[in-house]
Amino acid sequence: MMKMVVGVSESFSAAHSIPGHKKCGKVHGHNFVVSVEVEGELNKGMVIDFFELKTHLKEVLEKFDHSMLNELIEVPTSENIALHVFKELKSRGLNVVRVRVSENVDKWAEIRA
Numbered sequence: 001m002m003k004m005v006v007g008v009s010e011s012f013s014a015a016h017s018i019p020g021h022k023k024c025g026k027v028h029g030h031n032f033v034v035s036v037e038v039e040g041e042l043n044k045g046m047v048i049d050f051f052e053l054k055t056h057l058k059e060v061l062e063k064f065d066h067s068m069l070n071e072l073i074e075v076p077t078s079e080n081i082a083l084h085v086f087k088e089l090k091s092r093g094l095n096v097v098r099v100r101v102s103e104n105v106d107k108w109a110e111i112r113a
């Protein structure tokens with residue numbers, strides 16, 4: 001059976017500061033965009049229902065929206081946010097193969113399983 005990959009993305013707005021960083025040490029905000037991909041075999045023409053995947057991602061990101069990220073993740077870099085999202089989606093039983101967190105159009109961090 002051929003495997004395929006499907007993906008969705010969601011955004012959230014949040015503040016953070018990167019402790020010890022000379023520029024990013026000051027509190028500032030981003031409109032983060034999180035893209036995730038799930039791999040699997042087709043079942044009735046789908047890898048996973050987009051609606052179901054979106055719902056999972058929205059639930060995982062809910063606590064981040066309009067938050068101070070430092071209160072949720074010790075060092076809230078895009079890399080650590082991606083790691084957090086990856087682990088939470090995995091723990092929900094999803095076969096996540098990629099998570100990308102973009103803090104700007106020109107800056108992102110990505111995990112590939």
Ligand SMILES: [Zn+2]
Nearest residue numbers: 024028030103
């Ligand atoms: Zn930043």
